[in-house]
Amino acid sequence: MNVSESLRTGIGVTLSEAFGFGGMTTVVGLAIVFGVLLVLMIVLYLFKIIFYKSPDQVKKDVVAENASASEDEEELVAVLTAAAAACMNTSPKKVRINTYKRVHTDPPVWNRAARRETTENKI
Amino acid sequence: MLDSFASFLQNTGVAALFQDGAIDAVKIIIMLAVACVLLYLAIVKGFEPLLLLPIAFGMLLTNLPMIKDSSAIMMHTEFFTDPEFMIDGKYIDVGHICRHGGLLDLLYLGVKLGIYPPLIFLGIGCMTDFGPLIANPKSILLGAAAQFGVFFTFVGALVISALVPSIAWGVKEAASIGIIGGADGPTAIYVTKTLAPSLLPAIAVAAYSYMALIPIIQPPFMKLFTTKKARGVVMEQLRPVSKTEKIIFPIVVTIVVALVIPDAVSLVGCLMLGNLLKESGVCDRLAKTAQNELMNIITIFLGVTVGATATAEAFLTPATLGIVALGLIAFIFSTIGGLLLGNLMYVLTKGKVNPLIGSAGVSAVPMAARVSQMVGQKENPSNFLLMHAMGPNVAGVIGSAVAAGVFLSMFTGL
Numbered sequence: 172m173n174v175s176e177s178l179r180t181g182i183g184v185t186l187s188e189a190f191g192f193g194g195m196t197t198v199v200g201l202a203i204v205f206g207v208l209l210v211l212m213i214v215l216y217l218f219k220i221i222f223y224k225s226p227d228q229v230k231k232d233v234v235a236e237n238a239s240a241s242e243d244e245e246e247l248v249a250v251l252t253a254a255a256a257a258c259m260n261t262s263p264k265k266v267r268i269n270t271y272k273r274v275h276t277d278p279p280v281w282n283r284a285a286r287r288e289t290t291e292n293k294i
Numbered sequence: 295m296l297d298s299f300a301s302f303l304q305n306t307g308v309a310a311l312f313q314d315g316a317i318d319a320v321k322i323i324i325m326l327a328v329a330c331v332l333l334y335l336a337i338v339k340g341f342e343p344l345l346l347l348p349i350a351f352g353m354l355l356t357n358l359p360m361i362k363d364s365s366a367i368m369m370h371t372e373f374f375t376d377p378e379f380m381i382d383g384k385y386i387d388v389g390h391i392c393r394h395g396g397l398l399d400l401l402y403l404g405v406k407l408g409i410y411p412p413l414i415f416l417g418i419g420c421m422t423d424f425g426p427l428i429a430n431p432k433s434i435l436l437g438a439a440a441q442f443g444v445f446f447t448f449v450g451a452l453v454i455s456a457l458v459p460s461i462a463w464g465v466k467e468a469a470s471i472g473i474i475g476g477a478d479g480p481t482a483i484y485v486t487k488t489l490a491p492s493l494l495p496a497i498a499v500a501a502y503s504y505m506a507l508i509p510i511i512q513p514p515f516m517k518l519f520t521t522k523k524a525r526g527v528v529m530e531q532l533r534p535v536s537k538t539e540k541i542i543f544p545i546v547v548t549i550v551v552a553l554v555i556p557d558a559v560s561l562v563g564c565l566m567l568g569n570l571l572k573e574s575g576v577c578d579r580l581a582k583t584a585q586n587e588l589m590n591i592i593t594i595f596l597g598v599t600v601g602a603t604a605t606a607e608a609f610l611t612p613a614t615l616g617i618v619a620l621g622l623i624a625f626i627f628s629t630i631g632g633l634l635l636g637n638l639m640y641v642l643t644k645g646k647v648n649p650l651i652g653s654a655g656v657s658a659v660p661m662a663a664r665v666s667q668m669v670g671q672k673e674n675p676s677n678f679l680l681m682h683a684m685g686p687n688v689a690g691v692i693g694s695a696v697a698a699g700v701f702l703s704m705f706t707g708l
Contacts, residue, residue, distance in 0.1 A: 174465055174705075174708055177464075178452070178464055178465050179464050179465065179466075179708050180462065180464050181455050181461075181462035181463045181464035181467060182462050184452060184455045184456040184463075184464070185456055186453065186456045186457070188452070188456070189449065189452035189453045189455065189456045190449065190452075190453070192452070192465070193445075193448055193449030193452045193453070193468070194449065196445065196448060196449075196465075196704070197445035197446070197448065197449060199700075200441075200444075200445050200448075200697060200700045200701070200704075201438075201441065201442065201445055203554070203555060203696065203700050204438045204441050204693055204696050204697050204700065205435070205438045205439075206554065207438075207550065207551060207554050207555060207692075207696050208434045208435060208437060208438040208689065208692065208693060208696070209435070209438075210550050210554070211431075211434055211546075211547060211550055211692070212431045212432060212434045212435060214546050214550065215427070215428055215431030215434065215543075216431050218428060218431075218539045218542070218543070219431070219533075222536050222538055222539050223533060223536070223539075225533075
């Protein structure tokens, strides 16, 4: 921007100079400030797209997880039915698994002994 | 014995008070009174005491009557303004200041060389949470709109220069006065020390006084430029912001600002460095130092030395009254600029944005946001605007630093 001697020193500034140059600086200055912050706003919207998962999206993920969990459960029931039928020397169609319960992977010795005894008695 | 006693009497402050005649003595007394009034405002009324108190005491120290060339003089403003004491009449002579300067001369080098304001920004960065801004990106534009007062006052200062023959403000002085509207003390000091050092004391006092008066200045205009219905709008809750976003944000802002307006990098860069120290979570010790000990030390140095530039010759002029008046206009129009864009957002979003958060676009953090909260809650007691207003508020810090960069890039070389 060309600045006249009067605007540089402040001596002999006219009203037209004050409004003309001041107005131009205002337009340019505000345009730059808005431009920089507009760019930052776009960057922040990109942040939202890249990093943010809306609650709806999170819900969908949870539903999908639950669906896959129920598929796993069906497989487990099928395996248990087949295993029980094999132990009982009968057809899997005659065995129905009503409920199952995951037991501790490393139960105490007395607990394992009791469970074995019960199972053997039943067989 | 009598000779020594006479010599002692000649070296007292009372003798020094009248060494340049009765008129100068009166000026000194007025300046001491002004310093005492500012001390009263800081201590009793609680107006930005952390800065106003050191500024006022610096003013007191520099205006104490001293015999010419006394080694007790703590501040020689002529070393920084009189071409006779400068290299080639333009550049400050650091060697001369080190040899002959007082304590405040040496400390003032930190202002003159542009060291203190960026370091204050470093501390502010450590204390700032950009989360509300990241969560609501459009609020960043309110920080831009609130710079309207800066440019409006720039024009106003040039108009006053054209109308009042005794005031000779060129573009540099007008820019320094206009930046008061950014409501950011360190930014105002940074611009003024570069463009118009002789106006530094008046601008610093005006900027910090009006920042303290924001709860009084803003509410009437907030009510005038918004409707009752709009003031009662309850904004929807902000989304949660991840740590990753908070870490990337300061890095991106620094790069974007540097690419567009390099003159703003010393302020914005330090602000973002401070914020990264905090958000990264791996520099807790540095973040704590920057926002506590370092910032407190710099605040003392900055306040006392800026106050010490307020000599009677520099302060008791018609220009000071003009600066005080224009500073108020700058604050008002910055508030109005933010409110107008807030209203536009209210209309465009079909009533989802409360326009009161627009006034928080002036960067006085967190005071302006608190005022938005206060006015909003008066209209609707169950409304909590504080976090929504923090977005434009911290955007205002970036906006005013960019506006400062615009002025520096346009006028520094003139």
